[in-house]
Amino acid sequence: MSRYAGFKLLIVDDHAHNLFTLRTLIEAHMDVRVLEAISGQEAVDLTHQHPDIDLIILDVQMPEMDGFQTASLLKLRKRTRDIPIIFLTAAFKSEEFQQRGFAVGAADYLLKPIEDNQLINKISTYFRLIAKERDLNRVLEQRVEERTQELAEARQYLENIVTYMGEALLVLDPAGVIKLTNPAASRMLGYSAEDLRGMSIGDVFEEEGDEQAGAFMGIWLEALIRTGALSKIEARFIARDGRRVPILFSRTAIKNASGDISDIICIAKDMTGYVRIERDADPEPRQRTAHEAFQGDGR
Template sequence: MNRYSGFTLLAVDDHEHNLFTLRTLVQQHMDVTILEATSGQQALDIALSGAPIDLIILDIQMPEMDGFQTASMLKIRKKTRDIPIIFLTAAFKTQEFQQKGYEVGAVDYLLKPIDDNQLINKISTYFRLIEKERSLNLILEQKVAERTAELAHAKQHLENIITYMGEALLVLNPDGKIMEVNPALRKMLGYSDEELLGMGIGDIFEEEEDEQAGAFMGTWLEALIRVGALNKIEARFITRDGKRIPILFSRTAVKNEAGKISDILCIAKDMTGYIRQDESSGDNTIDADALS
């Protein structure tokens, strides 16, 4: 017989023969571990120090600490507060006393002399509910674990793309401060992560005209708010040693739930191999034909 194997029942009664009767009855119908206590204090000691208990059958009439007091003490302790309690009594048959049992945390209330079938059905009902709850918890834990693994895989995949992409990537906050960078940007500029994070974008970037560079965040932010992205802008990065690197720059706004920009994603392509000399002005410009 393996019915409810693995469950633990605590029976509490100050009369040994009542415990014997209860133990014999339960063992005839189910394969559960039965713990026994002959006083409220002993029940507390067992519940707080031993293995997890799934259900408590608790007699109300006991000397020193009765069933109501015992239940109250069990319910105020974190380890035992959620254990369902079934009260047994021969004396307290009025509605008032039954209501008191529910108020101190009992889930059910049975009268002595014990109706064998009724008691076994009650115990089985609560064990089935516990089984169902545990099964649902296992399913939930499995789904959480699977989802966590999926998110971890997706995160790693994204990190690999960012790490190994050839273009430089920066993430700015709406104030133009650098929040994140990828290895391509660090290599291009010669800065470490510690040096770059928190710097203003204007410290490493310049556009063709001084006015454009000065209005970097104001003009950009207005444009980003309107269109969400700005692509293929010719500009220059300023490296750690002051060298200018020609780049083709794209900027994309990331908005939060309120519709406000929370981050600005910037991707820059090093155009050092695509520069031609303008014969009339002597300026270096990006050869669009070379990119097609």
């Protein structure tokens, strides 16, 4: 039989010889540490001194504070409410008292006289259950820790991508207000991330042929609702110093569970130094690739 080393058991009885008999029996079969209390109040005090008590065997008939009152008080306190309590009594044997014992939170209600092996087996059962629960909790805690680490690494990975990507990233709310940017957007526009947050996209964006900045948001949303994304367009950023920065711009909508747009992701590539090459003289008309659409000027 397992000796259950490391467990701590509190036995409570107002008769010293009962405590001695019970302690002797338990220590003959187990390597648990046994604590003794001769009253309900002493039992409560011991649970404060020893917050790692695993199991309590509690007599019912005691002066001043009986076993039911002691158990009720232990179950009221956060530190002791989860400690299993086994009532062990020779006096209160009726069904009524047994039901009262379970009502105040007892895990078991045993009647004397009880055969020694039966009592040891009962105590062993609770220790096995406690050990199994602790093993399970350790496994769960390890899995939570591992999952937390995985999520932290994934988040850091994504943050690194956003931080170091060469294109400007702007995340808008459905009304076109900037919620989030990356460092490339700040460099391109000349604003800090704090300055950009809360600005309207119309304050920093100018689409070719659009004379009224900001008027395109309605068209954007309508198209994004239909398709979820818009093809890349030629446009310009309006930098803080008034410069017009030519960009290749794309927009993608993120929808929530209700199907409504929650965010608009905008990605802009700085096209400064690139010149459009028109290939009207191609002998055989064909679809131009994205690489052929723009060519660097060699600077």
